[in-house]
Amino acid sequence: MAGTYGIGAFIERYIRQFSTRWWGGVRCRVSFYVSLALFLAAAFFTIFFFIESDRLLKAEMRGRALAFARHLATMLLPDIAAERAGELDRKINPAFISFDGGAADPDLRTLAVYDRSGRFLVGRTRQEAPHRAVRVPQTGPAEAESLQASLTAETRQMQEPLFRRAAAGIYEVILPVRTGGEVIGFVRLGLSGEWHAARYTANARKAAVILVIIVLIGLAISRAIAVSITKPLSELSAAADELKRRNWSAPVPVQGRGEISRLIETFNDMAQTLLQREISLSRGNRDLFILHTAGLDLMEGLDIDALLQKTAARAEDLVRADTVALATVDQADREMKYASVSGGKATALAGLERAIEAGGIYNWIASYGTPLLIQDAQSDFRLNGELMASLGIRSLMTVPLWSSNTMTGLLTAFNKKGGGAFDKHDLRLFTVFSNLVSSALQNASLYNDLKTNMDELEEAQGQFVRAAKMAAIGELAANVAHEVNNPLTSVLGYTTHLIKTLDLPEQQKSMLQMIEQETLRVRKIIRGLLDFSSQRSSWRRPADLLQPLRETVALLQGVAESGGVRIFEEYDGAPVVAYMNENEMKQVFINIATNALQAMPGGGDLRIRVRSAGRNEAHVEFADSGVGIAEEHRARIFEPFFSTKTEGGGTGLGLSISYRIVQNHGGRIEVESAPGSGSVFRVILPLVRQDAAARAGAG
Template sequence: MAVALLLVSFLVGLFFYREGTAMLDAEIRGRALYVARELSSMTVDDIITDNRHEIYKKLTPLFVAADDAHPGSDILYAMIYRRDGKLIIGSTATAAFFNTDSYFYSLPTGDKLTIDHVILSPAMMRATEPVFFFNQAGVYDLTISVMAGEDRVGYVRVGVSSQRYAKKFTGLVKKGSVALIGILLVGMAFSQIITIGITKPIRKLSDAADRLSQQNWETPFPVEGKDEISKLGHAFNQMALTLKQREASLSNWNRDLFILHTAGLDLMESLEIETLVAKIAARAEDLVRSDTTAVSVINGKNFTLQYLGVHGSKKQLLREQELPLEAGGVYNWLACYGTPLLIPDAQADFRLDGEHMKALGVKTLMTVPLWSSNTLTGMLTVINKKGGTGFDKHDLRLFTVFGNLAGAALQNASLYTDLREKMLELKSAQQQLVHSSKMAAIGELAANIAHEINNPLTSVLGYTTYLLKTVDLADSPRRMLGMMEQETLRVRKIIRNLLDFSRQKPSWMQPADLLLPIKETVALVQGMAESSAVRVIEEYPAIPVIVYMDHDEIKQVFINIAQNALQAMPSGGEFRVRLSTVRDHQAVVEFGDTGVGIAPENLDKIFEPFFSTKENGDGTGLGLSISYRIIQNHGGKIEAASQVGQGTVFRVTLPLHQKMPFKDEADRRRGETTT
């Protein structure tokens, strides 16, 4: 029995000795790891900047004794390295050292300590976990990486003496041995069993806590039995499950908030409606994983919902639709109440046409109102969630917040568009005001000129013509009188042009084919083109192009442009006349030549009265001004583009009297080009 008790006591003492040794080892390791991590956090900026002085100042307190009863620190040395493994600075209690392969240090006991391999080995530099080793002098050597974010910027290496802890442990062993001899002789067997029964589950619980701290959300503690430890383990498992759920929820909310934040910044940067709608669709897909996103506006005139933009798999099906806001419908309900709406099953909801939803492939949808200054202006709708699942209340909350952001962004874009249009209207009004002022001045001038000059001019012209017809003159006087007659006729022409330009005579407007005045113009200038060796190319659609116009006035514009083009090609060239239609229901007539071109500084002046680029006074400078006014009265516009030495293109745009095929469709039905 005594042998058994002695054996039990020995085993108990051995157990506690081993556990104490392990705890001593863990304590020293923990001490070394704590010091190394503290150094890492304190010196990371100094390591990056290679500031030895600041590092040394932070190393010095490590070697100060914790209390008077234990002189000297348990930290023997500390070394700071760069990321390439080269030593920045090392320090002991007595001195600092730098780049050496080894360093000798005398311990307080008189022993000499050798620090081998001051420069880190490649294995230590590659290690992702702290590196421990225990040398023969009883020193725990620890090396850890210094991280700045995700980047490794250096290393910290410390040496901790085990002597102080060993002395403390030796004293405890002696006292424990005495106590065991007195106490454990009787109850060693029971103590051993109880100790093992308690420490084992506690150790498991500690391990489970460690795994939990590393975000290992598996069931961390196996529950066996109904004792207190098992109950504690069950509570621990419940806590781990709750933490897992809350961590997942927090992660989802962080993701949603980040998407909303970036979406708000992205949307507020866009002022073009088309670009903004595309961004809204992309952000909605990121936020609620929608398959199709539609932005619609309410047409207050016919009380319908018109799609402003659709993105996703249902784009082609929804793009051209106009939905009436009928009583009892989903969109009418939203328009009336202005609150977000979630429909989990669109094909079964009584507010929707189930067959129509089934034909469109709509299974679930969410829609939120878009507000502008407390006025409902549109709706933002997402259709079908990717992955086959339906939208839920969490999606609706997020989508509602996103809808507010989208509504504000659309309002900004709309205000920007309105402002831009108003600025263009203001600019046009200013130009018209300036033009009207010029017309008034020219009209007054023309009236005075006509009154003061016409009468004497008629007399001069009449007598000159009479002399040429009735008097037999020599060649030289006759030639002079002929020149006088021609110049007098030119003066009369200028006066008539001034009168025509100043008079706002009413136009005789009616629907007509624009091709007729074009062909008449080409026929009139054909002889002039042939005499100048100019090739005329005509391109017309095969169908009539009907515009609301005054035939004679439009013909006058075309003749003036054609004559200017031919006069710009005295040595021959190519004169191209082209008629087409464009998508905004406009007819476009283009007159292009390969003549001398117009200087860039004169392009903005060619439509001003009395401005002419013709030499020797051949032009009055009123032809294009009159043409500009005529086209403007017809609700169109006239533009010119030119390059010196390459030619000029005049582009006349007039509104169609009725909807016509677009340019690409008309091209398919165009007849052969005539030359």
């Protein structure tokens, strides 16, 4: 069954292929019409040949008969006039006999002579001839009787020779014999048409063979003509199918200068145009997709540094550039520098002190405000040719980045991949992309500004809350100091007096000492509340930051050694001058260092570092190897009354007071910590200018 199905499918496929490519195609129709035309022409020629052959045969027989009859009439004229039958018989007998005894004329069947009245004088038939020729048809008795009959009156009255068909295959000629314009008798000849018919048949056979040959040659010629006509059309049709399947690669060959050649040329031009438009459309779709993807990617990012990196990478893919760089103006030194570079020449460009675009290109774009395409960078007057040659830059295009009608930077693509130069299409695409980049950078800048404003607002709100807390604490502290401090002083005074004057048992004495210690602790809390709530501006002057730091280390050295903590001082001793109140700053350092020592109950290391961040800030770091701070506590360590120490171990005001003091000095405190990895408290203070520091040192 499978074999039968396979054979059937093959036959069906072959018939379909034959019917579609040949039987139903142009070549079949051309061959059919050409063959039909040749066949009709051959048929017309054959019919014309047969008709003309029949006419010529009849004309030949008539001519022979008339010539023979006139010859006999001339020869028999005297005997006919004298009606000498014997002489006439003697003279007509040789007409049936040749010199060698054979038939003189194989077509002569009957011969008779009549007088002027149409009466039979003498006559012969081939059967009556004394010597009959072999293989010559014989006449019968009916022919003899017909000869002996007298001529009809109609026949006798004729003036011209009479040619008629007497019997099957017998043609007769009756010729009047005249002398002096008077008919004196008649000569009657009967000729057989069999020999001429044989010739006619032979000619017909030859004509049929020639017709068949002509038809075959015509078919071959029609096939060749059809192929010559339809081969270009078939190639054109195949090319059209390939074009429809988008697989057209080479133009159809053009031969000659005819209509089909012009049609093929037109098709090639059309196909080339369609191919170019297809390529252009595909390229446009690719560019649109990259632009769309790049736009989404750029709009999603709000971090400027990450956005700059994305911009260079996306632009590199978009215009097939070897390297893409984004240059901005550095506000510090007013020089144009690269903010982001991506591609093969990223290292070389990033190492330049100033951007390539600084100078000629920047001035040009700033003056005209339009993108710039340079296809020969090494000879352009706006660029340094030697620098371009050393960097291997052949061509570039630069587009400006705008923000609120202000040029904020330049986006530049260097060297198109593949060795070619950038064109106007690349520049248009690059310009559209630069608009997206400008919008994305502007959005990111607005977001960062908004974030900064929100942070400042949050900080202001925090300060307001802390101010409100401090105001409440100040009011509370004032009330406590007024209501509690006096009784507390009395309690503390009497307790101390009792301890010193009375000789009490040890148990009662220890109780009084506990009352004294707790009273001192309460007084310490009250003083802390008073200090925290105080909003007075302290007196500050330029001073060396290392002095209160050294005093703090000296004060806590004994406590550290007793707790197994080693203190490392990491600073070179050079003065670090800042506007500060030395006592307040010493209080800050003591609070932070004390917390560090308490975070290392089993001993450890405390490293104190001092370093200058440029010329503007000083960093004082306290790095311990203690237990660290939990993440949920890190954000609250500067809040008033917040403490992670056990009950009775702290008031929660030390870091709050320290933070406020540093903030009043124009600085800030940063914390880095993780549970089990220790903590780093960094006090950042603004430095004093060198001239003020010199005056402070002189003082």
